[in-house]
Amino acid sequence: MAASLTDFLPRNFPVIQAPMAGVSDSQVVIAASHAGFLGSLGAGMMEPDVMRKEIQAIRAATPKPFCVNLFVLDEIGDAAPDLGSIPWLTELYEHYNVAFTMPTKFAPSFEAQFATLLEDAPPMASFTFGCLSKEQVAACNARNIYVVGTATSTSEALAWIDVGADAICAQGIEAGGHRGSFLTSAEHGMGLIALLQEIRSETDHPLIAAGGIATGQAVLAALALGADAVQIGTALLPCRDVLLPAPYRRALLKKPFGEKTELTQAFSGRHARGIQNGFLIAGRKQVALPYPLQNAVTQLLRKSSSQTDGETLSLWAGQAVHLVRDVTLTDLANDIKTEIKQTAQNLQENWLPCFS
Template sequence: MSAPNTPFATLTGVRHPLIQAPMAGGATTPELVAAVCNAGALGSFAAATLSPAAMREGVARVRALTDRPFNVNLFILENPDPSDEEVARAQARLDPLRAELGLPPGSRPARFCEDNRAQIETLLELAPPLVSFTFGLLDATTVARFHAAGCRVIGTATTVAEALAWQAVGADLICAQGSEAGGHRGTFLGDPQQSCLGLLALLPQVVAAVNIPVIAAGGIMDGRGIAAALLLGAQAAQLGTAFLCCPESGIPSIWKEAILAARDDSTRLTRAFSGRLARGIANDFMRRLAAAEDEVPAYPVQNALTGDIRQAAVRQGRSEYLSLWAGQAAGMARTLPAGELVRTLMEEMAACRP
């Protein structure tokens, strides 16, 4: 079922009120993005952890696989410069885990993240039909530059204040992220712990506060959830975890297995892996660092420091050391090909309508 006359459809050129969420770290392969787009929804390519060269390569691959509109996502970050002492303390907490994986003690990385300004300039050069941003707020001048390049801008908000801030700088759409969502919280104003509103509470308040289209995100796994989001005033729903077990997804098999085995109480919010609040399936790593969560360096520093541990976990098939990002309804995931999943979701949504 499509909604061709909504502002969302007009702004995006997309037939279905459905977005596949951008999920950094390799989950959203060009093949996944294109399959979603070719089925009439909006696929999103996550570029937040990519170099400009890798961004160009990934976007070129998406364009080779689809002629439909697609989205590219970036984080908004400052380049960090933690002290050697802070890095050493953080590594000392992680070294016992490294030893269990047969890794050497950690040292200071050459860098902690890609240069965000260079990523933004590359995205302006690539000019995909839609661009979305998480973890922060662009200034109005940069939003205007994206508009001049022909891009529609989506800003992620976890509170009404954040939604209003994005509207004020000229965003075209707001993605309202409920606390049920898997992966990193997008909070950039105030205390992240105090910004954990569930989607059912957040969505109608954001819809009432802004005059641009709102996208609902967080814990939606089937067509019933999409229909409910539209009933609450969203013009589209963004699903992430629902697409992680598709064959086109780039996550390792141990992560997919954990999602499919998840229960309703399997996930929790943690700072342990990355230094930023994120929802994932609880495991040994989370539990062992729980007491030190308030002491770990902020994102992206902790994320960089745990990178070797997470990579070794994948190589060795040890999910207890891997960040298993997933939303609260992860156990509802299906192993359908992405295009078939889009069609199934739309059929389920249509069945909910009178």
């Protein structure tokens, strides 16, 4: 019998820890799993050998199901890009007095990552930045890997359904970090409320809601709109058992309003939502190299402020960043569960009788 999404979710808590590349390593997945979330390994930037070790570490620490996320990317060579088209970036390196060295490699091979995924066969795998082929989805299913495709539009959701994906992660424009768009504009996407309703009107496929979810009230709202589960990222980032650069955590816990986040291509070459800082502002309306080239050539500049002021660090965060909490992952899970119960009780007592 084929697996269903509920087979992977913690009992009575349909909440997935978002796979955040560079943050959600095996230790975060293990901590999230112990806290009651479905843990997700952000393996998009991991070399295959690292990815295998991280999967082994998760399996050694917990028997619970987990997800591995990969970026669907075309293979690229190792030829150095021409920085002449992005003089603003070289000027920023000079401004912050950071020495630039051209990377020798720009991204892991997706083909090699995918081969490792099939070999190690985690219970679930999610994909973003592109869409697998029917053959690739079938290969995952043959290894009992449940396939989740990221969609920022209904056309992308239907594309994933067409190739045989088991579930869709609907990513609203509110979401922090990189947009998963591959058919539609990454810059002018739909909000999660409209996106969920539209996709649900076209399919009964399992749906995971992502973007702007930070409270039990939002979890319940997403479920009411047709989601089968939700995925939370920004709200987990400042938790005390998630290792973040100090300026990143400080920026989150300042609780900026959502209007202080915006989409930018400047850091990586793909649209991603983060908190405004010096780098993001300097990169507005500037030309960027395509991902992953831009991501590679900004790495040294980003790293330079990871332990100082964070002004050149990618501070990925969604529009619900004002609602983050300074708690542990376990405390956050318990808070969300309490909010779900209290909100459901309020609806039952005060509103549902009005419609009976």
